[in-house]
Amino acid sequence: MAQRHHDLTDPAAGTSAKLSAPPPLAATPERGDPREQGGTPTGDALAGYLRSQATDFLRALRLHRETGGTTGGAEDSVDAVRALRRTARRISGSLHTFRPLLDPDWSEQIRPELAWLSGTLALEHAYGARLERLLLALHRLSGAAVVPVQAGAAVGGRAAGADPAPAKAGPAAPVQAPDRGNLTVGAAKAGALLDRQLTLARTRAHSTALQALGSSRFHAVADKVAVLASEVPLTPAAPTTDLRPFATAAEERLADSVTALPLVTAGNPYNAEALVHGLSPDPAPHPQDAPWHQARLLLRLHRYACEVLHGPATPLDVRLLTAGQALDRHRDASEAASAAAQAARTPRIAPATAYALGVLHADQRHEVEAARYAFQRSWPKQTFTPS
Amino acid sequence: MAQRHHDLTDPAAGTSAKLSAPPPLAATPERGDPREQGGTPTGDALAGYLRSQATDFLRALRLHRETGGTTGGAEDSVDAVRALRRTARRISGSLHTFRPLLDPDWSEQIRPELAWLSGTLALEHAYGARLERLLLALHRLSGAAVVPVQAGAAVGGRAAGADPAPAKAGPAAPVQAPDRGNLTVGAAKAGALLDRQLTLARTRAHSTALQALGSSRFHAVADKVAVLASEVPLTPAAPTTDLRPFATAAEERLADSVTALPLVTAGNPYNAEALVHGLSPDPAPHPQDAPWHQARLLLRLHRYACEVLHGPATPLDVRLLTAGQALDRHRDASEAASAAAQAARTPRIAPATAYALGVLHADQRHEVEAARYAFQRSWPKQTFTPS
Numbered sequence: 001m002a003q004r005h006h007d008l009t010d011p012a013a014g015t016s017a018k019l020s021a022p023p024p025l026a027a028t029p030e031r032g033d034p035r036e037q038g039g040t041p042t043g044d045a046l047a048g049y050l051r052s053q054a055t056d057f058l059r060a061l062r063l064h065r066e067t068g069g070t071t072g073g074a075e076d077s078v079d080a081v082r083a084l085r086r087t088a089r090r091i092s093g094s095l096h097t098f099r100p101l102l103d104p105d106w107s108e109q110i111r112p113e114l115a116w117l118s119g120t121l122a123l124e125h126a127y128g129a130r131l132e133r134l135l136l137a138l139h140r141l142s143g144a145a146v147v148p149v150q151a152g153a154a155v156g157g158r159a160a161g162a163d164p165a166p167a168k169a170g171p172a173a174p175v176q177a178p179d180r181g182n183l184t185v186g187a188a189k190a191g192a193l194l195d196r197q198l199t200l201a202r203t204r205a206h207s208t209a210l211q212a213l214g215s216s217r218f219h220a221v222a223d224k225v226a227v228l229a230s231e232v233p234l235t236p237a238a239p240t241t242d243l244r245p246f247a248t249a250a251e252e253r254l255a256d257s258v259t260a261l262p263l264v265t266a267g268n269p270y271n272a273e274a275l276v277h278g279l280s281p282d283p284a285p286h287p288q289d290a291p292w293h294q295a296r297l298l299l300r301l302h303r304y305a306c307e308v309l310h311g312p313a314t315p316l317d318v319r320l321l322t323a324g325q326a327l328d329r330h331r332d333a334s335e336a337a338s339a340a341a342q343a344a345r346t347p348r349i350a351p352a353t354a355y356a357l358g359v360l361h362a363d364q365r366h367e368v369e370a371a372r373y374a375f376q377r378s379w380p381k382q383t384f385t386p387s
Numbered sequence: 388m389a390q391r392h393h394d395l396t397d398p399a400a401g402t403s404a405k406l407s408a409p410p411p412l413a414a415t416p417e418r419g420d421p422r423e424q425g426g427t428p429t430g431d432a433l434a435g436y437l438r439s440q441a442t443d444f445l446r447a448l449r450l451h452r453e454t455g456g457t458t459g460g461a462e463d464s465v466d467a468v469r470a471l472r473r474t475a476r477r478i479s480g481s482l483h484t485f486r487p488l489l490d491p492d493w494s495e496q497i498r499p500e501l502a503w504l505s506g507t508l509a510l511e512h513a514y515g516a517r518l519e520r521l522l523l524a525l526h527r528l529s530g531a532a533v534v535p536v537q538a539g540a541a542v543g544g545r546a547a548g549a550d551p552a553p554a555k556a557g558p559a560a561p562v563q564a565p566d567r568g569n570l571t572v573g574a575a576k577a578g579a580l581l582d583r584q585l586t587l588a589r590t591r592a593h594s595t596a597l598q599a600l601g602s603s604r605f606h607a608v609a610d611k612v613a614v615l616a617s618e619v620p621l622t623p624a625a626p627t628t629d630l631r632p633f634a635t636a637a638e639e640r641l642a643d644s645v646t647a648l649p650l651v652t653a654g655n656p657y658n659a660e661a662l663v664h665g666l667s668p669d670p671a672p673h674p675q676d677a678p679w680h681q682a683r684l685l686l687r688l689h690r691y692a693c694e695v696l697h698g699p700a701t702p703l704d705v706r707l708l709t710a711g712q713a714l715d716r717h718r719d720a721s722e723a724a725s726a727a728a729q730a731a732r733t734p735r736i737a738p739a740t741a742y743a744l745g746v747l748h749a750d751q752r753h754e755v756e757a758a759r760y761a762f763q764r765s766w767p768k769q770t771f772t773p774s
Contacts, residue, residue, distance in 0.1 A: 140659070143667035187666040269656035270757030272527070278746045279574040280530035344742045351741035355731045358745020359665045366753055370657030 041309045043101045043238030049308045050091060054229035057087035061222060064213065081121050081209065088118040091225070093304040097250045101241055103233035113221045120212045126335070127202035131194060133336045137363055138191045138356070142184060186352030190360060193343050193353060247305040254298040258379060261291055266372035274369035275362055286365075289334045292372065296327035319378050326375035333367035340364060428696045430488045430625030436695045437478060441616035444474035448609060451600065468508050468596065475505040478615070480691040484637045488628055490620035500608045507599045510592035513722070518585035520723045524750055525578045525743070529571060573739030577747060580730050580740060634692040641685040645766060648678055653759035661756035662749055673752075676721045679759065683714035706765050713762035720754035727751060 060083030067076040092114035095107050212218055265271050277286050303316060303324065316324075344357040447470030454463040479501035482494050599605055652658050664673050690703060690711065703711075731744040 138666065141662060141664075141666040143664045184666060269760055270753065272750075272753070272757075275528060275746070275750055275753075277528075277530045278750070279525065279528040279571060279743055344738065349738050351731065351736050351738050353741075354738035355741040355745040355748075356666055358742040358747075359662070359749045360745075361742075362746045362749030362753070363659075363662055363665070366657065366659070366662075366749070370659075373656055 041243045043098075043234050043241045043243065046094065046098050046101060046243055046308055047232035047234055047239070049312075050094060050232045051229055052312075053087045053090045053094075054225045056083060057091070057225050058222075058229055060084045060087065078125075082125070085118045085121045088114045088121075089300070090304050090307070091228070092118065093301050094308055097301055097305045098243065098246045098308070100246070101235055101238035101243075103235065106233045110221070110224050113217070113224075117212065117218065117221055121209050123205035124202055124209055127198050127205055129332065130336050130339055131198035131202070133332060134194050134198075134340060134360065134364075135191055137336070137360055137367075138187050138194075141356075141359060141363060142187045186350070186354075186356035189350060189353040190340075190343070190356035193346060193349065193357075194339065197343055197346075198339065243309055247302075247309050250298070250301050250305045254295065254302045257291065257295045257298050261295060261372075263376045263379070266369075267376040269373055271369065274372070275365040278362055278365055286334065286337075286368075289330070289368065292327060292330050292375075293334075296324070296331055299324050299327060319380060322378035323375055326371050326378055330368055330371035330375065333364045333371055337361050337364035337368065428630040430485075430621050430628045430630065433481065433485050433488060433630055433695055434619040434621055434626070436699075437481060437619045438616055439699075440474045440477045440481075441612045444471060444478070444612050445609075445616055447471045447474065465512075469512070472505045472508045475501045475508075476687070477691050477694070478612070479505065480688050481695055484688055484692045485630065485633045485695070487633070488622055488625035488630075490622065493620045497608070497611050500604070500611075504599065504605065504608055508596050511589055511596055514585050514589035514592055516719065517723050517726055518581060518589070520719060521581050521585075521727060521747065521751075522578055524723070524747055524754075525574050525581075528743075528746060528750060529574050573737070573741075573743035576737060576740040577727075577730070577743035580733060580736065580744075581726065584730055584733075585726065630696055634689075634696050637685070637688050637692045641682065641689045644678065644682045644685050648682060648759075650763050650766070653756075654763040656760055658756065661759070662752040665749055665752055673721065673724075673755075676717070676755065679714060679717050679762075680721075683711070683718055686711050686714060706767060709765035710762055713758050713765055717755055717758035717762065720751045720758055724748050724751035724755065 060080045063076060064080035064084065067080060092111050095102060095111050095114075099107055262273070265273055273288070274286075277288070299320070303320070306314070306316065340357050340361040344354050344361070349357075447467045450463060451467035451471065454467060479498050482489060482498050482501075486494055649660070652660055660675070661673075664675070686707070690707070693701070693703065727744050727748040731741050731748070736744075
């Protein structure tokens with residue numbers, strides 16, 4: 001992939017360029033927008049950004065080792081893993097966006113390793129967040145007050161004992177005694193089933209992450225990042241090359257992916273699009289979600305490119321922030337809906353459990369639709385007619 | 388109930404007032420707005436409207452008898468029953484809105500009988516429409532092309548064989564062979580179950596309607612309507628009493644009921660309000676739906692009052708029409724969701740069937756939410772901040 005852009009930079013550049021002095025326009029959290037200081041962001045700013053991220057990576061790794069890591073030494077350990085993921089993603093993303101400015105062999109070697117690392121470290125958190133989302137939804141759907149639940153805790157009892165919210169008006173619905181607890185028991189059982197399945201998945205992801213962090217593969221990555229903290233393998237021409245065309249290209253890739261999204265439909269509330277495959281023979285993930293996931297990744301790359309150019313502390317355009325949150329919510333709801341559908345395929349579950357999982361699946365697919373609507377609202381209108 | 392308004396009219400009026408000549412301002416389909424002719428709509432216009440509706444009722448009854456009625460002589464018979472319901476509702480509604488202008492004993496006697504009749508006659512159609520709505524939704528949720536299905540026809544096979552709609556972009560979802568047909572079989576079984584249950588309910592409603600139309604109770608109603616077609620039991624003061632204050636009061640009752648609706652929430656798309664009790668221990672109907680159903684009935688009474696004042700052919704304000712359609716859709720989706728939940732309580736169903744019914748229930752509850760949104764959009768903004 002990097003070959004395509006080789007003509008943009010020195011084709012002879014194949015070895016690391018050493019940079020010992022800090023680049024003049026390095027965007028650090030303290031410095032803000034280099035353009036405000038009259039400069040054009042060049043490869044030097046990229047080198048500064050990469051060094052800063054590498055330093056943060058190493059600090060997080062030290063924290064992780066100090067807090068033990070093995071059993072999740074509570075918050076510090078979680079923070080350390082999050083910082084490892086965060087910096088790995090930023091380094092990997094910047095290498096992608098600005099790859100013609102970097103030694104291609106080195107870049108192509110470290111990028112998949114960083115992707116493997118951030119992917120592996122992300123899973124534990126993802127399973128925990130998914131479970132929490134689903135248990136919260138089950139509570140909401142049971143008419144219980146929405147209270148934050150501890151992911152992994154048994155919630156069945158609470159759901160089963162919850163009183164429905166008071167009726168707003170009108171006659172109370174007739175209560176048929178034998179049915180009364182039926183579906184609520186279903187919600188409780190569905191919650192217990194999801195808890196079992198996702199807690200198991202999370203535990204496995206935790207072990208996998210710990211194994212990964214102790215592996216020689218990880219040590220090789222860490223060694224490379226340690227080198228990056230002091231010397232960034234830029235191409236010879238890179239230090240004075242303008243970064244903006246590469247950032248603009250990243251922004252255009254994002255814009256193109258957004259243009260390809262069905263935004264007119266998404267902006268039309270209750271279009272019932274997200275649940276169209278709710279009972280189709282294809283298992284999740286829904287293929288219709290893929291372009292949205294793609295836009296989410298490209299928005300992230302765009303954000304990182306902005307950080308490189310303007311400094312990580314420069315606040316992002318609030319609309320881009322909202323758009324990114326909508327796409328995160330889209331991804332989370334999509335995966336939660338899949339988990340509910342997957343749980344419903346567990347053999348020998350009770351019909352009431354399956355029913356609750358069906359309601360839950362549809363609820364999360366509507367969250368998907370809601371997230372698309374929110375994204376459409378946040379995105380600057382240009383190429384389509386707003387609803 | 389009529390006693391409350393006795394002071395508005397002649398308290399001595401307790402017998403029928405004969406009206407042999409057509410009232411000068413009777414709003415007939417041909418005449419249009421009496422106010423355009425310079426007149427004030429009075430009790431005479433009400434008498435004309437009631438006579439006209441009673442005549443239509445008798446015509447429909449004759450048509451029903453001619454088409455046999457017993458086995459549903461296809462379209463004519465359906466039309467006849469619909470016209471009977473339609474006129475019974477209008478007579479009953481007008482007696483309610485303008486009750487101080489009518490002999491109270493007579494009015495209080497015939498109104499519950501007309502309500503019984505229109506309620507009984509409505510059920511067969513309602514079950515058929517509910518089944519059609521649910522089968523269409525199952526098709527949509529299976530990713531099949533939405534084609535009108537014949538309610539009562541077996542649709543399982545079609546849903547099972549349907550291909551999912553082509554993916555817009557991105558990699559195809561991995562297909563796990565053993566799961567492939569699972570939920571689709573669930574959709575097919577859910578469709579078959581709903582078909583059985585709602586077709587049975589419809590058949591019973593058909594028999595009940597036929598029994599009702601052959602009963603002495605019905606003949607007593609029909610005799611009263613026959614009298615109404617020639618003489619309307621107005622109070623002595625009614626022929627010259629202005630109808631507008633009564634119509635205004637009906638409009639205000641509607642406005643009050645709409646003001647009490649959670650319109651700010653409804654106008655906020657994807658508020659997830661309609662499914663809040665999706666898994667609550669209370670069986671359907673959801674108590675939160677009641678105020679919307681009430682607004683629907685009051686909107687209907689307002690519409691009939693407009694017909695009395697301006698003539699049945701005067702087109703209704705398009706926003707009121709849209710609002711009424713939204714409330715109809717709200718009612719239909721609410722009852723369809725209940726039917727899906729009810730079907731899920733059938734003993735010994737397969738988990739896949741229950742799952743499909745859960746998805747279907749949630750889908751219809753989102754239709755409820757969508758209908759509230761549509762209503763909010765159609766309703767003239769006055770007392771709340773639009774979203």
